[in-house]
Amino acid sequence: MIEFLVLLNQKVLRTMKKTILLRATLIILLTLYSHLITRETSAQQTRPNVLVILVDDLGYGDLSSYGATDLKSPHIDGLLNRGMKFTSFYANCPVCSPTRAALLTGQYQDMVGIPGVIRTHPENSWGYLKPSAVTLADVFHQAGYQTSIIGKWHLGLESPNTPTERGFDLFRGFLGDMMDDYYLHRRHNVNYMRRNQETVDPQGHATDLFTDWTCEYLKQQSKNESPFFLYLAYNAPHTPIQPPQEWLEKIKQRETGIDPGRAKLVALIEHLDAGIGKVVQTLDETGLSENTLIVFSSDNGGQLSVGANNGALRDGKQSMYEGGLKVPTGVVWKNHIAPHSDTDFMAMSMDIFPTVCEASGLTVPAGLDAVSFLPTLQGKQQKPLRTHWFFRRREGGTRYGGKTIEAVRSGQWKLLQNSPFEPLELYDLKADPLEQKNLAESNRKKFNQLSVLLRAEIQRYGTVPWQKPLTPYSKD
Template structure:
C-alpha cells in the first residue's frame, strides 16, 4: 500500500527554534517525538531565504532562480507562478491515484492576469494538482485577509463585494471607508516598525487595502483551529485512497497573534508563543492519525520555508524577549540572507516503522522531494532539478548531495559543494540591522569552509582563488550569475 504523505511547512521557523534542534527556552514536545521516531537532518536546505521562491521550489522540484518571475508576491498577486503545464508534487501524487490538498498559506499567486474576488477565481491550487484547497492568498500580514476555498472566496456575502487595492494611499478610491494606520491609530493592537501601515484589519496594520467582504474576513487567533479542522475533514474524506496533504502553517510569520490558550506559553513573547502553537498543530495532526490508525501508513515531514527573523514589521519585541535563544542555531544570519541561517532549515521525516531513527548529516534539499517521492510510489518525472534522494530521506544514506544551490532575496545564487560554500558578490547592498539582520550582500566574493567555520566568520575567498573561480564557473555554466556584478 502506498503511504499517505503530509508536509507540515512552517513559515520563518529557524533551525534553532525547536527543542530537538537545541532550543532551550522553547519546548516543542510533539515535534521532538517525531524526530525521535524518524530522521532529523542537520544539513537540509531550502531553495531560498524568502518564502515565495522556497515554496515554488518545494512544490515544483525546480530551483526558483531558474524562473525570473519567482519573487515575493504582493497579497493581490494576479498571476499564479506555477503554470498549469508544470509537473508538481500534487500532480505527481495524483498520477498514483492519491487524493491531494493544500491547506494554509499559499503566496504563489492566483489567476491568469486578474483575480475576480467576487466570482470564480481562475488558476488556483486546484489547477496545478490539488483536488482540494483552502488557503489564504498571500501572507497573514497582507490583504485580502480572507480564505479562498477551491475557486471562490469562502463565506463571501454577495451583497458585500470585495475590492482589493495595492498602491499609494492617495490613489485608493475607498480610503475614507476603511480603517487605516494613519487616520485610526486608536484601533491598533500592535504597532508597525516598518511596512505594515496601510489598512487595519482585526486591530493590526496590514500591507494593502481592501473594502467589503466583512463576513469572509478571518481572525488571526482562529487560523490554527480553522486549518486543523480543514485538514481533518480532508483526511476523513479520503476514504481508502492514499492522500497527500501540504499543510502550510502561518507560524511564526508576523503578525504573531496566538490563540489565547497559547499566550504566555513561553517567556519569549509572541514569537515563542506561536512556535508553541505550531508544535500543538503538529501534535493534533499526529493524534488524529493515531485515532484513525493511520500513523504507520503516513510519512510526516516537518520543515520551514526559510530561516528566522525577529523584527519583520511589527513591534512585538521578539528580539528583546529572545534572551539567549538563537533562532538560527549555530548558523549566521536568517531570513533574506545569503548565509546558512537563511536556508539551513529544520527538516524531520518520520514514517513509523519504516525510517531509521537517526540524526542524519546527509545534505538534502527541499527541491528533491518531488523526484524522491516519485521513486517511492513508482511515478516517472523528467525535466526537473529535483534529484532522487529517497535513501537519504529515509535515513539509509548519510551523504546525500555533493552540491546544492540556493538564493537570497535578490536572486543571487549561492553554491555549496561538499564543505565549501560560495557566496558571489552582489550589486545590491542593504544596510544590516544590528543583531537582527545580516544580509551578506557586498562587493566581494565570499567563500567559507563549513567543516571548520560553521558560523561563517572567516571569508577565505582570497586564500583559495582556484576554488572561487571553479565555483563561479559552475554557477556561470548553470546561468545563475545574472544577479551579481
C-alpha cells in the same frame, strides 16, 4: 454404418476437447485477470498516504530538539522521534515563494518562474509559475491519490495559478503571502481565504483553522479507500507575531525575564506545536499513521528581527548565510524509517518531490533538478545528491527592500553574495561552519572556480520568464 458412427464419435470427441480446452483457457485467463486486479487493488491500498507539513520562518534553533532552551515543542519533537531527523537540510531559498515552488516542482525555483516573492501588487511581485511545470499534486492526482492543500499557497493569486488548477482536488487556505492579522486573514485589506475557488471568511486564529481543517480532512480520508497526498502549509510562525493571548501569558509566567518580543514568538511556535500535535493525534486515532509518510520542514530560516533563534548559525531569513537556509526537517514512515535516527546527510526542499514519489511507487517525472534521498531514509549508504548546490533570490530595488542574492556550495566550499552592493564571499564550511572567515582574497583559485559555476547557473535561469505574460499561453 459402423464407420459413420465411429467418425461421428471422433468428431464429437474433438469438439468436446476443443470446448474443454477453450473453457480451461478462459478459466486461466480469468484467474490471471482476477489476480492482476487483486494485485492492482492491493497495491493501491498499500500505497502510503503522504503528508507534507511546511511551516513558515521556523528558525534552525527554534525547536527543543534543535537546541532551544526557552521553548517547548513536545509534539514536533515527538513526531521527529518517530523517524529520521536531518541536521543538514536546506531550504532552496531564504524566503517563502521560491522554496515552495521548488518543493512542489522538484526544480530550482528560477526554472519554474519564481525567483522571488509573489505579492499582491504587480510592481513588487517576483514570480509567475511556469504553465508547463508539473507539481507534486499533478503526479499524485494522476496516480489516483486524493490531493489537497490546507494553509498557505503563495504561488499565484489568480487563474491559472491557483491550487485547484495546479493538481489539487481541494484547497482550504490562504492564497497570498503573509496575513496582516492572524484573526482577520487579510493582506492589504484583501481577503485571500479560499475554499477551492470560493472566497470564505472563517472566524478564528489561522493556525487553529488550518489544524481543524486538517483533522477534519483526515477523518474523512480514513473512510476513503483511495490514498491521499496532503500539503499542510502553516503561516506560523511568520510575522505578524500574533499568538493567542493565553499562550503568551503562559510563556511569560514560565520563562521569567524573557524578552517581550521573544516571548511572543515562543508562544506562536508553541501554539503551532500544539496544532501539529492535534494532527498527529488524529492520524493515530484514525489508524492513518500506520501507513502515512510524513515530511516536516520549514521554508527558510527564522527572522532575527522578531526574536528568532537560528542556533549558532550566522544570520537568518533573507540571508544567504547558513542561518537563512538551514532548516529543521524530519521524515516519518512507520516500519520503513527507523525511529530516533539522525542524519547529517545533505538534502534540500526540492528533493522532497522525487523522494515521496519514489516511496509511493510513482514514476518520477523526467528532467528534475531534484534527487531522491529515499535510500538515506531506509538506512542505506547514499552518495551526495549533487556536486554543486545553488541558492538564489531575485528581487529588485531598494524601494521595497528587495535584493538579488545568490550562493553556490561545492563540497565544503561556499561562495555567496549576500548583497548586490557587496563583493562575493568565500567560506570553508568544514573548517568554519559559522562563516566567520572570508577567504575570497586568500583563495582566488577556489573563488574563481565557484564564480564560474554560479554565473553559468544564473545564465540557465535566464531562459525562463518569471512575469505574467502579456497574452495568455498554454501549458504546452
